[in-house]
Amino acid sequence: MTFRGKHLLGIEPLHPVEIITILDLADEYVGLNRASVKHADALTGLTQINMFFENSTRTQASFELAGMRLGADVMNMQMQASSIKKGETLIDTALTLNAMHPDLLVVRHPHSGAVDLLAQKVNCAVLNAGDGRHEHPTQALLDALTIRRSKGRLHRLNIAICGDIAHSRVARSNILLLGKMENRVRLVGPPTLIPSGAADWGVEVYDDMAKGLEGCDVVMMLRLQKERMDGGFIPSEREYYHRYGLDAGKLAHAKEDAIVMHPGPMNRGVEIDGTIADDINRSVIQEQVEMGVAVRMAAMDLLARNLRAEAA
Amino acid sequence: MTILFKNARLIDPEQGTDAPGWLLVSGGTITQAGTGPVPHSDEVVDCGGKCLAPGIVDIGVKVCEPGERHKESFRTAGLAAAAGGVTTMVTRADTVPAIDTPEVLEFVTRRAGEDSPVRIAPMAALTKGRAGREMVEIGFLLDAGAVAFSDGDTVTTDTKVLSRAFTYARSLDALVIAHPQEPGLSNGASVTSGKFAALKGLPAVSPMAERMGLDRDIALVEMTGVKYHADQITTRRALPALERAKKNGFDVTAGTSIHHLTLNLLDVGDFRTFFKIKPPLRSENDRLAIVEAVASGLIDTISSFHTPQDEESKRLPFEEAASGAVGLETLLPAAMQLYHAEMLSLPQLFRAMALNPAKRLGLPGGRLSAGAPADLVMFDPDAPFVLNRFEMLSKSKNTPFDGQRMQGRVLQTWVGGAKVFDAKG
DSSP, rough: OOOSSSSSOOSSTTHHHHHHHHHHHHHHHHHHSSSSSOOOOTTTOOEEEEEEEEESSSHHHHHHHHHHHTTTTEEEEGGGTTTTGGOOOHHHHHHHHTTOOEEEEEEEESSSHHHHHHHOOOSEEEEEEEETTOOOOOHHHHHHHHHHHHHOSSOOOOEEEEEEOOOOOHHHHHHHHHTTHHHHHESSSSGGGGGTGGGGGEEEEESSSHHHHOOOEEEOOOOOOOOOOOOSSSOOOHHHHHSBBBBBHHHSSSTTTOOOEEOOOOOBTTTOHHHHOTTTTTOOOOHHHHHHHHHHHHHHHHHHHHHHHOOO | EEEEEEEEEEETHHHTTEEEEEEEEEETTEEEEEEESOOSSSSEETTTTTTEEOEEEEEEOOTTTTOOOOOOHHHHHHHHHHHTTEEEHHHHOOOOOOSHHHHHHHHOOOOOOOSSSSSEEEEEEEEEESSSSBBBBBBHHHHHOOEEOOOTTTTOHHHHHHHHHHHHHHHOOOOOEEOOHHHHHHHHHHHHHHEHHHHHOOEEETTHHHHHHHHHHHHHHHHHEEEEEEEEOGGOEEEEEEEEHHHHTTTTTEEEEEEHHHHGGGGTTTTTTTGOOOOOOHHHHHHHHHHHHHHHHOOEEEEEBBBOOOOHSSSSSSTTTTOBOOOOOTTHHHHHHHHHSSSHHHHHHIIIIIIIIHHTTTTTOOSTTTTTOEEEEEEEEEEEEEOOGGGGGSOOOTTTTOOOOOOOOEEEEEETTTTETTTTO
């Protein structure tokens, strides 16, 4: 097993072997999470602080549960409500927390690169739970685990990532991870929501769903991030749904056994038809949530091992 | 009193020459340059074969007085300038408050006179409070000594206001310096769009926004006949518009920044905020095109766009961090990279850093010919060093060149025949 990092800031610095290490360990934790006694002691005695500078229910709950199941002392801090309003800088907040001797710091921030900056200023291990439009590594890892478990492999698959790529850190981390594992990645969406320069990433870009989904093994839908749009990316939600919303007709272009994924929360009737999302034969959306806890347990476990090795 | 600079390698941007010789200075003015037998003088400075060039005239220095003296003052900026071979700082008006009345301009001139060892040529704002609504008192400000009118990197979005300011400035033969940029496109952007920006998830602006801004400004120049200088041209696609404007005989010149000539957008790397400047760093293709445009003379001037920022303004997430880099002390060594890469000769560099800026602003310096003020920089273009930002004299240390191996050190700086800097202390 190999995992070198002190932090988990993004997929970009990870080696494929490290990705496999996290996924293999996460597989074991899936078993634990399904057992009647869901407890291990990998993080016993360690303090985990979840710092969320941006609203989150699902990711924060997932990290919290992951830490508790491994025996860590977990604290949640809603940063929007506290010192930020009083004008404290990110660095000051980091130094204050650092003085409390946490071991694991889980951070979400609305600005790209903010978690990297924070990691430079603290002594503990930092996990990026999403920074701006940059990266969301645990989401990409849980997606990878979901794909691997349902397709039996994580290479040479045709994977379409569809919708609001421009505002999505999930898309960036997934493109990096799936590329590293040698998959064929396609981006499908209206050109206004495809970042300029995306074609240079080693992906194929489509603005037509039917063509983009042709022969795909995996269809990954993204949430239309209405809160990040300051105007005029798409003409209307109904036109978006008509052209890019995933319904049975569009899904028919993908392979018969193609799976449907979504990082949640979903806008039903905007990017995805409710019946597709609920179709247990196609949709793995609930499984993604389950894998999320396991992947986060694995990531924190590995980081804690490196912390202990460093201290020893 | 006469001073002879002997045994020098004279860099004369007017003649385009780089040759051994001597220079005679009398009463603060250059009186003669030559080769061979040296004339008699009261004092002799042996240059030891090192370069002697006209002092740099740096258009667009932010001194931060009034308003932000914790970032830079006339004293620290002046010392930094002297150490960097800059003999005239053409200061920006984007202070707090903006330099938009003759009274504030007089404050600047007085403070500079008290504290700065190098010359100051102050710019004034083009609109009151740099708010883009009403033009400043261009006439009074000219009388008070303003050399040009500029709102800095703020774009006047109201084209009607700008056209009136241009028309009025034309009647007084005042020079207007603008920041060509389409403000709608560039709003909120912190890097240039493309693969790198998209991968890092940073808000980005298309390089085309610069050309759009320039196209608008040139149309207004055609309409009004104003004397116009674009502060920074940094993209390949803006160059044909500039070339056409010059060919059509409009009174248009353009500058660029040393950072855009020596760095590219990939230098931002992992969100390094010292590389956040305005306009943002460009692609390598753009950089090479701009270097070529300086060589051909299409781009007239090179400046440092010295913009001091304290640590607090930079130690923030990239999007929130302040823009700008200090440059007075690194302009010359950074320029030497282009010389050592054989992309620009020393006379070409000093044409863009000294002669052209002085000419454009109607200042007497920037040359080695008889009658010019003895504003001189003696430097060793080869001397290697590793830049340590904490050794810089500027009060703010936000340089993108920290830790970089550089070549080219200023040995002495002279202003009006008086030595204001000596590397030997």
